[in-house]
Amino acid sequence: MKRATKILSTAILTVLSLSAQASDDAAHLHQLYQENCASCHGADHGGYLAPALNADTLKGRSPTALRSLIMTGSFDTLMPPFYGKLSDDDIRGLVKHLQSTPKQPNPAWTMEDMKKSMQVYVQDESTLPSKPTYDIDSMDNIIGVAARGKYGRGAGSKAVFINSSTHKEIGEVPTGTAAHIIEFNPANPRWAYVKTDTAEIFKIDLYSMKAVRSIKTGMNGPGIGVSRDGKYIMAGSFVPHNAVILNADTLEPLKTFELEGVDPDGKMVSSDSGMIIGTPFADVFAIALENAGQVWVVDLKDGFPVTKITDVGRHLHDAFLTHGGQKLMIASYDDSIVTAIDLKERKIIKKLPAGCVPHVGGGSAVKVDGRTLGFGTNFGDCDKTVVSVWDLDKMELVKQVPVSGGTESPAAHANAPYVAVDIISKDKRARTIQLIDKKSLEVAKTLDVGGHAYFPEYSADGKFLYVSAGYNGDEVAVYNSSTFEKVASIGMESPAGIFSRGRVKYMTRGLSPDEMKGAK
């Protein structure tokens, strides 16, 4: 009996220690996932910039193939090589973990969580310099680049600021994880806001090139907008499905919004946040509920009341403004349309045909021969790849301009002859930018930039075109915007979005600053 007890207790101990080890393993692998994968693949395993990694999506995939993909990375994408960075045991463990973990339920990230995440780097803002600590003619000449860093986090992840008349770097702010969007305060040229892929927002003092505060508004998601008076920020997340209005000065959260609603097919859904935009037209934010196909207009007054515009499209994403900011053009992926919304009437004007999987980036609009033409890029890599051109006064399609591949973001400037679009199809075409002549509406030139060239942006004066050579290019290339001679190269890891402060002046890239006068 005694012996039996001993055996039994040994057995129990063994089982106990085994299960303790198993849960340690699970906790370790969960942590590895959050620290290395989640910023791109989604904190809930549901995908974000990169594919969803869970038991469902990885079902039937060879563990050996997944292991070597993690080791070597994937050349035509942002996926970096983890060989030497994670141990072989960890990589094998991760593969097993991913293939057995279901997509996680929408996590909570409350107002309290946000408040607790606040970091104050400069306690007393009156200690900051009262003018730029570097030579610059106008703050509008500042161009910010979201440098992702090879691993989407770490020392390579930062917002890099460049003087676009000298093409010299004037400062950089480390962001911990990949910087995604840079917004400028329209009312005060000293403040910029950077949002990362892990949903932190940094308030940046452009005069001293320092972060003064940060707050974590969610787990993943790039959505951020600034109100026309520079007093409010609205931010939205993919994980969890929420949005928040912050005080732009202190970054303090003021109100959160649960993003859910009835989609165009009558189904109640919880939704990712798409674009968020402040407009020079009114004291409002517009936010896209991607999966619910709704645009909400939030009034910046007591209680932040919401007007819901439903049935806008199936899977909304990004948008741009026109007509003094009264009209919003929003891309809808799944039905290949761009929907025009009147922000005054708060209703749909018209659904316009686009190409396949419209992704308008920051959008572009130019005045040509008395007409205001809007340019919309298309993400999809289907047989017929085009850039859509609409007459924004009549709200009708003018032309589908054939281009050599899928496109992600158009750039235009009132003083530059071409609208630049980035070809993102995953082969040699990804090295190129195509230039559409504003007048003839045809591709006039193809520029071989190298790397994965994307996110073109003009300098505030329109004289230079900035392009991210992206992953495997590791530089921002600068061209003369009429001769296309390369005039400068600014090195950084995996540069992505490029944001000119000039944007606050011309609202949508390509319009003249005069366009805004009527609005204010």
Place this chain on the structure above:
Amino acid sequence: MKRLVLFLAAFLLSESSYAANLFAGQAKVEAVCSQCHGLKKSSADAPFPRLFERDFAYLQMALQQYRDKTRKSDIMNAVAGLLSDEDIDNIAAYYDNIHPASK
């Protein structure tokens, strides 16, 4: 005509025997090396050695040794195993020509 052919042949011969071509090197680096070592410098967060500060002779020797497996590394033996002498020279010349100042 005969002279022209001879001249061309001599030109082509000298071109191929005159080792390194920076453009071919860059193309090879983009396709084979840059994923880990970077086109110019490696990632600040990567565990991979930087190559841009190395000189031609060192890079050439290292790649030959990896290819011939006299220097052991699973991943480098596999990668360098696919390179020709000419590839190795071109790659070595490319990285040798990248200076830290170009970032």
